[in-house]
Amino acid sequence: MIQIFSLVLVGTVLFFIFLKIAVQGPASSAPDSSAVLAVQQMVNLDGLSFAGGQRLLDATEFHMLQSSAELREVAAAYRKERQALALLWISLLLNDVNGLWRFRRFLVRNGVPATMGDEMQILTDAVRAMLFLSFLRIVILTFGPFAFSGAARNARQMVEKMSHSSASVLNRLPRHGWPEIERTWHKGLA
Secondary structure, three states, X not given: OHHHHHHHHHHHHHHHHHHHHHHHOOOOOOOOHHHHHHHHHHHOOHHHHOOOHHHXXXXXXXXXXXXXXXXXXXXXXXXXXXXXXXHHHHHHHHHHHHHHHHHHHHHHHOOOOOOHHHXXXXXXXXXXXHHHHHHHHHHHHHHOOOOOOOHHHHHHHHHHHHHHXXXXXXXXXXXXXXXXXXXXXXXXXX
8 A cells, every 4th residue: 555655656746747847848048138127127126126135134233232231222123123124125025026927927918929838937936936935024023034034045036036037038029129018018007
């Protein structure tokens, strides 16, 4: 009975691995930097444009304040303010993920070719980013802003990956069509 169960488990795992390989298609190249900049301008990525995320969750200054008995009250206020700022930044990153998802759907709806592998990749990236950012929000609410300080880089990279994926799709259009895409995108937002 254990052997049958293990064979079924191995078969299921192999099935999903082969399904992922089949859907993924050929490896995509890095998007053109002008396409990445165009996506950032079109979608208005506030969370991604904030460069201080790593420093925001860094505990060095807090520990320096906490080490002095006279400054413990200041350290507590500092911790509370950093927690509020970190939660705001995570909310902005979640808005970026949502905006990039909507922008990607907009591009495909307007005739930009995308394969099933492209669609699965953006879905996987979006779900991972949203789950990770939601987890990070819970950690910060529960344990404070300095509990998971290395996560800022990972959070930023996940949103950047979605941005690059959207830029790859935009890059399939001729550059002279980008201003029209931007106008149509902003018109739809209004």
